Amino acid sequence: MVDVILPCLNEAEALPWVLSRLPAGYRAIVADNGSTDGSALIAAEYGARVVTVPRRGFGAAAHAGLEASSADVVCFLDADATLDPRQLPRVVNPVLAGTSDLVLGRRRPVSAAAWPLHARWGNAVLAHRLRRRCGVSLRDLGPMRAARRVDLLGLGLADRRFGYPLEMVVAAATAGWRVEEIDVDYLPRAEGSRSKVTGTWLGTVRAVRDMSRVLSG
Structure with a gap:
């Protein structure tokens, strides 16, 4: 069994599609970060384990999901339907084969609408800085990723905001982990949904700011 951690804030429109496409042997843990649109109820209806996370922040939700998991191998996946859960085995x-310790899905947009210019800019800036600091050959800080649960907990990740995904990669590289990326499809967001991280220029700037603090630490 593989646990799939889905940080969630108001993703009622997307969750049915996401949860219905989980491959056999993959178990959903929805870390609900204060949704007001019924996301938690929908997640439960589709068989997901719902973890309520009162502390706001992407990292707070993601780490709560990690702490609630019990599988040997865990995945992280956005709950907004931009990534196809059927590609999680990639x-x-x-990780299961023991050839990598942390694998990130490199997003390959299926259309121009899938990845706005400002979001691409923020990702490119951070990936460049990450390569220079840690020497890892990553071109994307992809939100679809997998690693072993115990090893992730051992990294002692502390960021509870937008810096959490980057901190994970920095800590893994510093610890000598084998880090790689594999191409996955990147889809337009579910109708009526906008990214809390990079849905606007302001959101992108905030994400870059939080992640830059991690790189400067």
Whole structure:
């Protein structure tokens, strides 16, 4: 069994599609970060384990989901339907095979609408800085990723905001982990949904700011 951690804030429109496409042997843990649109109820209806996370922040939700998981291998996946859960084995299989310690899905947009210019800019800036600091050959800080649960907990990740995904990669690289990326499809967001991280220029700037603090630490 592989646990799939889905940080969630008001993703009622997207969750049915996401949860219905989980492959066999993959178990959903929805870390609800204060949704007001019924996301938690929908997640439960689709068989997900729902973890209520009162502390706001992407990292707070993601780490609460990690702490609630029990599988040997865990995945992280956005709950907004921009990534196809059926492609999770692409990032999980190298971890299961023991050839990689942390695998990230490199987003390959299926259309121009899938990845706005400001979001691409923020990602490119951070990926460049990450390569220079840690020497890892990553071109994307992809939100679809997989690793072993115990090893992730051992990294002692402390960021509870937008810096959490980057901190994970920095800590893993510093610890000598084998880090790689594998191409996955990147889809337009569910109708009526906008990214809390990079849905606007302001959101992108905030995310870059939080992640830059991690790189400067």
